Amino acid sequence: MQNNTATVNDRIENVKENFDNKISIDEVTQVVSEVMGSIRGDVTVDSLHLKDELKELLSYIDQAKTEIAALRPKEYGTNRIPEASNELDAIVSGTEAAAEKIMDAADELGTLAEKCDDETNNRLVEISTNLFEASCFQDITGQRVTKVVRTLSHLEDRLSALADAIGDDDVDEKIEDDDREKDYDAMSNEEFLNGPQLEEEAQDQAAIDALFDDF
Amino acid sequence: MGINQTKILLNSYKEWEKMAVDMSLSILIVDDYKTMLRIIRNLLKQLGFHNVDEATDGAEALNKLRGKNYDLVISDWNMEPMTGYELLKEVRSDDMLKSLPFIMVTAESKTDNVIAAKKAGVNNYIVKPFNAATLKSKLTSVLGEF
Structure with a gap:
């Protein structure tokens, strides 16, 4: 058990050094995975319990990461x-x-x-x-x-x-936008309903007239 | 003296008291929204005050106050870099300006704001949005009848 704990600390310190003292969720996941992978051979009940907890932690981190990523x-x-x-x-x-x-x-x-x-x-x-x-x-x-x-x-x-x-x-x-290549019939209502444009992006009436006359 | 004579005297006194406020007094209005500067300037004009200058934050106002004699400051609170509250404290700690009448006109209506301004020496406090009647009533309480 002592050896495993020391390994976790060593690995975290190593990651901290490599990543300028900032550890992302990916790095934490990597550390936990490596610790789990290192638990081999004869293991005690305590070690098994630790392994279960680490596995649960890994799963929790994975789930949290997926949910956060889904928020984009x-x-x-x-x-x-x-x-x-x-x-x-x-x-x-x-x-x-x-x-x-x-x-x-x-x-x-x-x-x-x-x-x-x-x-x-x-x-x-x-x-x-x-x-x-x-x-x-x-x-x-x-x-x-x-x-x-x-x-x-x-x-x-x-x-x-x-x-x-x-x-x-x-x-x-x-x-x-490449208006000429769009399939307007296939576009949804949401794609048309953009609301008022910001002044710097909006086309003035002269630009609309010119566009209108083009078609 | 009859009742009618007393009434006439009383009315004359009221008229005299109204004249006690010099309508040419110099007013500095301070707000970072030009819309609000225009509103206050116009309402003051309609109340008879035409000698009005503007500043868009506390620092600019302080410079103007130190460069010219003003009779009244009407200031917003929420401005950058110097707020109306900071301006008020600067005015009250300046020997040349400390007795200058100062009215805060602001959307900051929390109790803490009002108490802090009062403690810092503000003469009156108007909450936005306000109307001409409110402005007139606060000016009257600070300057006297006009």
């Missing part, structure tokens, strides 16, 4: 979460632009009010004030979304670290 942390950390953050940033920009337009209209109302009689002036100023007050939504929305983006950024870091630990490098490749 690398894909989420590399593509999905940054995409979600970009969508949220676009919400902030969109609401800011909308609020600016509302306030421009409110300013214009205020200017028009000066040319009206007192009663109309007062009413228009009141409406203009209401529009300015309502524009507060942009500030509140912006702050809430920024909080979510920060959380996503933290999650992105953790998922990348987890992906590195389990050796996951499964990332969906960005497939360039």
Whole structure:
């Protein structure tokens, strides 16, 4: 028993040295497998018990690794979460632009009010004030979304670290669109329903017109 | 003195008290959202205050406060690199600025925030979203009737 324990420690130290003091799940699995493989010949009841426990541990690690890999942390950390953050940033920009337009209209109302009689002036100023007050939504929305983006950024870091630990490098490749070769009849609803595009990726009306005229 | 005369005198006093606030006083508004700067500036304009400057974070505000005389600061809390709370503490620890009226206008509405700001010497606290009536009432409590 003593010899086996020493072997485990030696092996762990050896792995730590080789991997700059960071041991991934793969390395742990390797150590446990090697220890199990080294238990041969006459074994005591205690050794058998240890072997069972190690076997169970190995199975648990394998299962955990499979489950974590199924979550595809690398894909989420590399593509999905940054995409979600970009969508949220676009919400902030969109609401800011909308609020600016509302306030421009409110300013214009205020200017028009000066040319009206007192009663109309007062009413228009009141409406203009209401529009300015309502524009507060942009500030509140912006702050809430920024909080979510920060959380996503933290999650992105953790998922990348987890992906590195389990050796996951499964990332969906960005497939360039080649519209001419697609079978549109075979495409599912989900493939068409992408929602609004981010400004930097979106095609403007002129590009759509040009594309439309091409077919 | 008759009741009517008393009423007239009282109204005159109220009018005089209203005039006590100098509507040309200089106000610095601080917020990192340009939408909010525009909203506050416009509401102040509608209340009669036209002498308004802007800063987009605490550090910029502090520079402006040290370079020009202001009569009031209206500041957001949540800004980077210097928050409104840090700005408030800087103002209160500066011999030249420590008596400057300071109103916090923020979405941070937790009890801890309000108590901390109060302890740091804020004169009033407005929670976003707010309306013109709330702004006017808080300005009145800090500056007096106008």
